[in-house]
Amino acid sequence: MIIIFGILKWVGSTSKPPEIPLPPEVTTPANDTPSSTVTTTKVVELLDQAYAPTTNPFETNEYTKVPRIVYGGSFSGVTLFVSGDVLSQQGVFLLLNFGKETGIINGVRKDERHLDVAATAAKGGLYSVLNPIAVKVNLQETELGTSSFEYSKSRQSTKQYQFISAVESPNVFPLVVIPFDANGAYGGGRITSLRVEYVCKSEGSCVIAECPVGSKSTQCITDEFNAEEAAKWQKKSGL
Numbered sequence: 262m263i264i265i266f267g268i269l270k271w272v273g274s275t276s277k278p279p280e281i282p283l284p285p286e287v288t289t290p291a292n293d294t295p296s297s298t299v300t301t302t303k304v305v306e307l308l309d310q311a312y313a314p315t316t317n318p319f320e321t322n323e324y325t326k327v328p329r330i331v332y333g334g335s336f337s338g339v340t341l342f343v344s345g346d347v348l349s350q351q352g353v354f355l356l357l358n359f360g361k362e363t364g365i366i367n368g369v370r371k372d373e374r375h376l377d378v379a380a381t382a383a384k385g386g387l388y389s390v391l392n393p394i395a396v397k398v399n400l401q402e403t404e405l406g407t408s409s410f411e412y413s414k415s416r417q418s419t420k421q422y423q424f425i426s427a428v429e430s431p432n433v434f435p436l437v438v439i440p441f442d443a444n445g446a447y448g449g450g451r452i453t454s455l456r457v458e459y460v461c462k463s464e465g466s467c468v469i470a471e472c473p474v475g476s477k478s479t480q481c482i483t484d485e486f487n488a489e490e491a492a493k494w495q496k497k498s499g500l
Contacts, residue, residue: 368406
């Protein structure tokens with residue numbers, strides 16, 4: 262009623278309505294074009310066919326067959342998407358190996374020889390026929406269950422891992438996700454897709470690509486960057 266009364270009072274008055282101030286006009290110089298910070302998300306699929314581990318996927322001949330990535334530059338985001346099937350009725354857990362680092366996706370370790378199965382399942386790290394493998398991992402910073410070796414050093418059940426930093430010199434590393442069962446035996450499932458999606462800090466300032474099985478690391482760095490960077494990597498690696 263107060264609002265209606267105020268409006269009627271003004272309509273019936275002969276005085277001018279109050280002036281409403283307008284916002285100041287903004288002008289942009291003709292040669293001043295706003296810069297764009299939008300960068301596109303790039304996608305790299307690392308598997309040509311489903312990956313099912315052998316009983317010892319870290320044996321030298323087997324490990325040379327796992328996917329590798331060549332990468333470098335300035336990153337604002339790097340995410341790994343993992344999909345797969347569970348074949349074991351008991352379910353499986355997932356081991357993520359990136360070069361020399363290994364952890365359990367959504368896992369919690371109990372001791373050097375065992376996972377905490379209940380805590381891992383509560384975090385979503387136990388996959389089954391009814392709960393197939395579909396998970397994503399932030400490769401720039403993520404919490405994983407520790408490996409047996411890491412636990413023996415730190416006595417920590419989980420650890421923060423940083424696989425790819427914001428700024429990286431060109432490098433090549435294996436990147437694989439391996440299913441294993443509650444007894445620690447590899448297998449019980451297969452990985453059908455291993456996809457990396459990444460965003461550069463500015464367009465063209467970073468690269469992630471597959472380094473094909475059988476290709477030399479130096480050749481992959483030369484192809485994606487240049488021979489000078491490949492020589493630097495070789496010297497740093499002591500090869």
